[in-house]
Amino acid sequence: MASNAAVPFWRAAGMTYISYSNICASLVRNCLKEPHKTQSISREKVHFSISKWADGKAQNPNSCVSLAYLII
Template sequence: MVQQWRAAGLTYLRYANICADFVRKALKEPKRTEALSRTGFEMTRSEWSEGKVVKRETLTQENETSNVAKSNK
């Protein structure tokens, strides 16, 4: 039996993030504002070659959202 999120072509992490967004948006004020303020993230992705960093890129939630939108087109 295939999970519904897998059948839709999503990873589990992406599915969990979508569910969390719906839960945050369903909250009543002031809990909604508190929850939405904690949704962002920032991380660094580095490519290595011969033991040294070749390329370093900072990823944010906005970048991730735009990358997902581009890949869905």
């Protein structure tokens, strides 16, 4: 059964909502004036560490990895 409801344009473009929101956030960050621009760009990075678990205990974590959101 086909629906006549409007499809969000990000879905019609073949994007996920996460990728759409990352693009929008990046555009907003780039429109800010200094010093707010550099502060917001520095907050977009994600830091995490990876640990292997054995016998219910975390082993030594690998070094902290820093990622920025990827816009494809």
